Every structure is written in structure tokens, then in C-alpha cells.
Amino acid sequence: MIKFGPSGSCERFAAEGYSHTIQEAKWLADLGLDCFEYSFGRGVRITEKTARGIGEEFKRYNVEFSVHAPYFINLATLEEEKAANNHEYIFSSLRALRWFGGKRCVFHPGSPLKAARDDAMKLLLERLELVMRLKHEYGFDDLWLCAETMGKKSQLGDLEEVISMCKDYDTLLPCIDFGHLNARDCGIIKGYDDYKRIVDRLADGLGDFKTKNMHVHFSKIQYTAKGELRHLTFEDEKYGPDYEPLLRLIADYKLEPYIACESSGTQTMDALAMKNYYKSL
Template structure:
């Protein structure tokens, strides 16, 4: 049976405050924090060497920590320029190589923006680029790496929940990365009670089935948003003005028996807030293996 996982995206401020300096020390830090997942950040490019990746693989594996990789932010699966779409395939491939070398199995991807074309046209381009990514991964023997297109927070970005699920329909290996902070921002605070989160999971199950619904990749943080733009700023769990709250999501995860990997993207307190989510999950009746 799979286990639900909690962890941070990148390094919390406390990582450095506790005297740590380098990524090879991250597994020890995460163990101290009671966490079992980590999202390695390649947002500004995939720069890790094979030697360092192999070292990290051993260290993370030793502590039982599941590793995912966030692909470069400048990926644009929906660009009107073919050269940029081809480049995006290469960036996904680079990220997948890094994930595999570190013992990870998930690559999180921003799909891009709509630019000057319609959402329908942008989605068609993203679907075509995703197909090319799948072929490239298969050709390199990386078919075990799962692409996770992310629900985005700004309204002009491609990446509504519905658009992400359309991409996921291309292949059983593709998992949605449901960023609930983004989803809350683009619905102007639409995620409040358990019923709001339940509706999200019902939609996922309807579109791509119960198996993938139970093992989705989740990003979670409180996010300041504007109307009509959407996402503006990542916050911490200390914030009381903007949502969403994790407790109602924890209730639904327990109710549905979901075992996602949950990555916290709070601003500077992502490990602490990930640990807080773990406790909220346990308080809701969840169990850990």
C-alpha cells in the first residue's frame, strides 16, 4: 500500500538557521522535521551533475524520502513559437533525467500561458507538446517518470483544473499536480469547506479515474490573490486573510482514502507548514504506514 507523503519545496529558512548549508544535508533535516517528501527545484534550469544526483539518490533513499523535481519555470508547452515548444520538450527531458538520477519519479510542469491565442488553441498546442514529451521520455527509457502538469494561479495562464485533466487524459502515467493555493486564487477564494474540496476530487475521479485521483501530486500554500488577476504572493500558514485552509482538505483525503504526495510551498516556512499539515491529517483520522 502507498503512503501519503508530506514535504517542502526547496529549503525553508529554518534549514539554514539550524546550521545546514547544502542539499546533501536535506534528508537529515527532513527526518528531524518528521517529513518524507522533497521537491527539488530546477525552476531556473536543470544544473545538477550526475555525480551529485547519484549522491542525493543514496541519501534520500536511506531516509525513505520520496523526491520529485520541479521543471524550469520558463517551459511553455503552449507557445505559438515552435522553437520554444521543442525547447520545452528538452527541458522536460532534462528534468526527467535529473529526477531518475536522484531516484525520483515525478516531474512537475508549468504548461505556459495563452498569450494572444484562445485557451482552446493554447490547450491544443500543449497537448501536442505533451505527446512529444511522452515519446521523448519513452525513447530514453524514462517511461517510469510521471509528468505532473500543474494547476496554475494566474487567470492568463494555461492551467485550469479542467485543462490539466485534459492533458492527463493523454496517458495513464500523467498525474495532475493540483495546487490548491493556485486553485483558490483563480476562483477568488472558492475553496472554503470540505464540500469545495470534495467537488475537486469528484471532478478528477470523473475525468481520469479513481486510481489516479487517489495518488495525485498536491501543492499547498496560502496565496494572496487579486481580482481579476488571480495569484499574487505566496504566504505562510500564519496568514488569516487569505486561504485556503488545509483542515477541510485533510478531511476529504481521509474520507476518500487518498495517498498523495503533498508539497508545501509556503514562503520560508514550507517545512514547518508541511509538518503542520501532517498533524492536521492525523487529527482528521488519517494514518501513516
């Protein structure tokens, strides 16, 4: 089933006097939304008891929970000590995801920093192989890792790179951030045909199952020549991309992605706008 929801708590949630993630479950269900993405941002700091309590509440209201692993994961790092830390960030995220009762953990693949891009990508794929082997050994085969397309040209994670990361592993899904893809190439998504080209390439590279069940991040994003600058709201009319043609394509192709809206501050209402438009089709 296709799902729509926000990434993180929005400004309106706070304005209505709420402050705890556990309160999101009923709040989102009452609005008619389906999912919520919780970001670990700077580190995984949650106790098992708290996470299980939140998970139970989300289960009660039938709102799916996903997590975003800490942002500083870099599977292409040249420093072995940092490479070991990546495992800690990824597996502590998966452990918490299990407590929350969720299925999907998004991560940012990495950046070459001073290395040549091809070398960095090769190193990243080797590290990913180890991560996926450990994921199996640690008993996380029932959870998805989702490799995200990134918004800056300097970062690893254009569409082709994410396809090559995901293609060899059953439990590694693409997280297609259409705002990032648009921003990193300075506004390439103008309409339906541009979305179609991306989704067709994804299906060609990863097959129908991973395309149908892909993870999606969506927001309008301001960019410069180097790519992503900052997340915007659906009020923006300059940078895009527009969500309507994407949702028409999703309906035409009968895709069932998990869509987390990442608008800046208005993510819940913008997720609802997406869901309402989709329902109108």
C-alpha cells in the first residue's frame, strides 16, 4: 500500500502544543496520514523502553514508523576508525528500528572527500558488502536498509550509483529523493516525462519489486551550481520539483512507495497535500 507521512515533527505539531514523538501516532492518524520517519540525525540516543512505547502507540494507530540513520555515515571514508563507527551508527539504528516496530532504515551512502570518485565508489561498495554480511549475521534480514540519492554533486548517490549499491542485495532498497535528484542536477525534473525517465531507469536497474516498493523522500529544494542548498516548502514556485506529475506517474504505474515528505517545517501538511492529490486521481 502506498503511504504518505512527514519526516520529523513539523511546526504545526509544536504549535498545537505537542512535543513528544509518541503523540505523533494519534495526531497523524487523525489527519489521515500513514507513516512517520524519525531521524537520528546526530546519533542514536533512545532507550529500548521509550522506543518500544512509541512503537506500540504507532501500531495502535496503524501508522508505519521508519528511521533515518545518523547523517555522518560515510561508507567511503579513508579512515578505518570512522569506517568502524559507520557500523555502530547503522546497527544501532536497525536495533532501534526493531524496537519501534518499523521496517525501513534510510542512510546516506557517503562522500569521496579527497579521493577520486571512482575509487571512493569502489571502497563504498566493498564496505557495503561487509555491512550487508553483518546485517545478515546480526539477524536483521527482516529489515530494509534504504540507500538514499543525495543532493550535492560532490556526494556519492546519484541515481546510477544508488542502483549499483542496491542491485546485489535483497534487503537493500533505493531511497529516491526526487528533490535531491532535481537539485544535484540543477533543476532537471520539469514534469511527468522526467519522473518517468528516472522510474523507468530504476525498474531497468533494480527490477519491478524494488521499484514498486521504493522508499521516497520528497521536498522542494533550493540549489546552486553545486546542488542542494536548503529544503523549501510547497509554497516555492521557483526550484521544484512539483509533486503532481510524480503522483500521476505513481498512479499510472501502480507503484506503492513509502513517501516521507521533508518540506521545511510544513512536512505534515505537505504530505497531506500529496496524499489528497493522489486520492483525487
